[in-house]
Amino acid sequence: MAQTILLQNGRIIDPAANIDAPGSLLVADGMIKAVALADQQLPAQPADCRVIDATGKWIVPGLVDMHVHLREPGEEHKETVASGTKAAAAGGFTGVACMPNTSPVNDNESVTALILAKAKEAGFAKVYPVGAISKESDGSTLAAFGELKKAGAVALSDDGRPVENSQLMRRALEYSANYDLLLIAHSEEMSLSRGGVMNEGSFSTRLGLRGVPRVAEEIMIYRDLALAEYVRRPIHIAHISTRESVDLIRRAKLKGCLVTAETAPHYFTLTEEAIADYDTSAKMNPPLRSFDDRQAIQEGLQDGTIDAIATDHAPHSRLEKEVEFDLAANGIIGLETAVPLALSLVRDEIITPTRMIELMSVMPSRILGVAGGTLRPGACADITLIDPDLTFTYTKENVVSKSKNSPFLGWSLQGKAVLTILDGRIRFSSL
């Protein structure tokens, strides 16, 4: 039986209802029972109601990360559905969409069903499996979209690699219409990027590392947008990292294309300089870019070109990271640092608190077509309590994820999720 919980005297930020005001919120029976702003009255609470003082904290709809890697099945030494969703709860997320590049690839109903069963068993967060576009994500033939949808997949992607064959991408866009499944594009022109390990530029030259030119991303985004427009289908572009990528999406939106896009906290926080002395914890794909690109990503978040912040949480063990830079795996964990990194954009007045919650809850829910992203009475009680001022040092010891591959270790961060409620139950609390 779910508890009755009163979050008292917080700052309620509910962009879907256009609310950013002081107030209290009552949770009962797994649902949001009532929201009372200022001097409005809440209904009477039962005697066993748990009252939580939210003074100085934000009460927001549960955060949703539409791009994570949970590594199960196949690479459980890096992360499991249980450990990954526990990290999600600790980071303030009540929902995560997990990419299909597991082993085996999530290109069929049994893998999707396994992930959902593991998620239910763990119970830390809602898990939205993303099915593969192509069988084994090898880019040759279409995966069984209908079967995936029936099993519970919410979108399709070959994330980790692009769909190189344009004809296959076109057919995937068309065929996904039958099942109302969104395509999430990992846009990368491999003939330009193959072998590259960091952004191409004077830094890659100085370090003697093979570069990935920005145009490898931009050319493929252009192709993906052109195909989606041609067959009149929506498309979501994953992890954009360059100025021109932002511009391409901005222009496509002006034309009325059904495009949405996400970026990751590392692209609005770091630049290629983070690699410094071959630090593999700053190696990811797409690579960290220049100062100017970071600026453009921030502008895109501000003006609405970019719809969502997604972490691309990519756990890797020491075995994959404590090696030569060329040989190190791509990706960093991100679930537990997304809130403080996004809050730094708020403090820098690049985005408003409302915009931050749109980017991290409202829009990802809408794009994926899942419940959540609202504090409307009657909605399921997925709620995050954020302390925007809490300062902490992010160390290996306090990482909840099974893997510790983060370039932010040792950073002093400000702002943190302190309470995460899923379907009316407290799943994480550091209060």
Added chain:
Amino acid sequence: MQLEVDHKFSHKHILGLDHLSPEDINFLLRSAASFKEISTRQIKKVPALRGRTVINLFFEPSTRTRLSFEVAAKRMSADTFNIAASTSSLKKGETLIDTARNLAAMQPDIIIIRHSHSGSPGLLARHTRASIINAGDGTHEHPSQALLDMMTVLEHKGRLDGLKIAIIGDITHSRVAHSNIIGFTKMGASVTVSGPATLLPVGIDQLGARVCSSVAEAVEDADVIMALRIQLERQQDPLIPSLREYASFFGVNQRVLSLAKPDAIIMHPGPINHGVELDPDLADGPRSVILDQVTNGVAIRMALLYAIMGGGEG
């Protein structure tokens, strides 16, 4: 540039010239000049590194550099050991860090590493207590080669400051070029580079080099012309149409040399593709200092070994 007499050399590792100051470089060039004399003696040995253990860890083929380090260490009376990738556990899939830890457990004083991946010497340095010397890592740096190049130029020109150095060829894949651009620029020389545009890396100008679209422009009034090896093994990427075309448009020959200063010298880090990047008559001719480079290599490496073992304490 003035030579500093009492410079304190405080580096434990030599990972690249990027980390060294002009004073450090001066110190190394100066001490190499004095070490050079040892190699001309009948008994070519001094006790400076007696009891020290030096491991040559080479993951890429090398004749000149490996032997040069070994000769240098032996002339300083160090105990030297050679490990080549083909005979080591790397063939059995051992990681570089495991190799490093196992070597470290045998308490070497210095590990000299050549590796195909940029940054490997730094990785080794973080996992052992030994001093690490980078003998060439990927397309990053080859500091001892650049130092011996600077020493050779200094011998022939009497200075580095104000000289014009032209480096011709595959700049992208050349760690020698990268270290030379950094090193010569630090010492007050100007460096121009030229080659097929496909082999000039993005942002090389920010390392301090001036990029010229023609070889003629690059070598104009040059004091030094350095030809780089065109690496045939890199041709899976469409970089140049043929060696024949390369030789006729980018090869260093008599016509190219005539555009440089009348006393310009010719250098090459070896091994040479004769008739491709360098005309054989020039390689063996009076303006070539290629064998001086090899001789100075031993002296520079003696100076490096000595300096990181504390010989730089004023």
